[in-house]
Amino acid sequence: MNKTKDTTTESNILNAAKHIFQQKGMMGARMQEIADKAGINKALLHYYFRSKQLLFEAVFKKAFSLLAPQLNEVINDDSSICEKIKNFSHNYISxxxxxxxxxxxxLQELNRNPDFVQDLIKEKNFPNISKFKKQVNDKVADGTIRNIKAEQLFINIMALNIFPFVGAPLLKGFINIGDKEYNQLIEERKTAVADFIINAIKINK
Amino acid sequence: MNKTKDTTTESNILNAAKHIFQQKGMMGARMQEIADKAGINKALLHYYFRSKQLLFEAVFKKAFSLLAPQLNEVINDDSSICEKIKNFSHNYISxxxxxxxxxxxxLQELNRNPDFVQDLIKEKNFPNISKFKKQVNDKVADGTIRNIKAEQLFINIMALNIFPFVGAPLLKGFINIGDKEYNQLIEERKTAVADFIINAIKINK
DNA sequence: AAATAGTTTAACCAAATGGTTAACAAATGT
DNA sequence: ACATTTGTTAACCATTTGGTTAAACTATTT
Incomplete structure (x- = not known):
């Protein structure tokens, strides 16, 4: 169990850059700020990662590779659709x-530069939903679940799981609650989301 | 029918700024670029809107005021929950x-500066979901719809309607389709989203 | 037509920013 | 011990950026 937390300069930089980039985005981040956070000289950033763009890409790909395989794994295992929805929602939200x-x-950076998705697709482990698609189509055909396009169901699953995080400030305002209560709602969603989806697609016997 | 499209300098600026800010965000936008797009000198931007921050706020509030009342209207009218969900989804997506x-x-700008929500709440027409909340609680109590927290249902409605737009680049990649096919999916969602939600909450008799 | 107020521009400025250089220190190999 | 590579820094540089100024141009008023 290697828990040495990587205190090399390079991973220091990546960690600092991760924080700053995630908080302020590529355009809002400043190289000096990242250097300060990493406790090093600004020139050292360029020594390890030639340019801001390359440092950003390193951080972005690392971040993306944390999320993508997770989706891939759940969506492509051998369990039933309901199990997949339950597992994914719980794992993802946790x-x-x-x-x-x-x-x-x-999402912000992909919207800023949508072409970047083409790069990501080439990476191994990029999620592929064809198995999930077939599974849904089969279950619709044999009457186990309601008639729904696999793509729409997939979008719904992603929406219900991801949106509460990206829309948090707005939703807190609309619902008129503070951080604590909102986190409680999110916590409940670990199971509530799957229940909601399953109710939506299952046929009433 | 006043379709004069407002060709005053001020609205020229607001229009240009809207495009640039929406595409690149507050940090990514450049005053020079906005001036170019508006076909004017950069100094004129500062003549009309003292600073980048103030110009941004003007654009942001105008954009927000396009969306908020729409939500408010649907959520606070006298129709049934199902009607509200149908109306909102169709109107919003359209x-x-x-x-x-x-x-x-x-979403991007509220995440960058979450405190800004407090400002927005003060504006009149800021959405208030208390009526919707009561309505849901009543229907749950009398057994018309499944047991669900009004807040969770509200989050789900927002998620299913909004996420397909903010997550578009990512979803296109996952589903592995182009713009045209994706727009078709979105088009279908004008009715599909409401169907999905209503199936999820209605009790099977 | 002269004065006044409002609009627009070119030129300018100071600060910030990404990036470079050259010197210095620490490890590494021989 | 010495040389070479690797890691780190302070100082510097060119460009970009938001913002200002003063002059010019255009209504509008008197």
């Missing part, structure tokens, strides 16, 4: 509670 | 198809 900036960071 | 950058812009 994970993102510990990394609350992650979804917003990724 | 509207955002015409302004696809809007949701991402607002």
């Amino acid at each position: 994970f993102v509670i510990k990394h609350p900036y992650l979804p917003n960071f990724i | 509207f955002v198809i015409k302004h696809p950058y809007l949701p991402n812009f607002i």
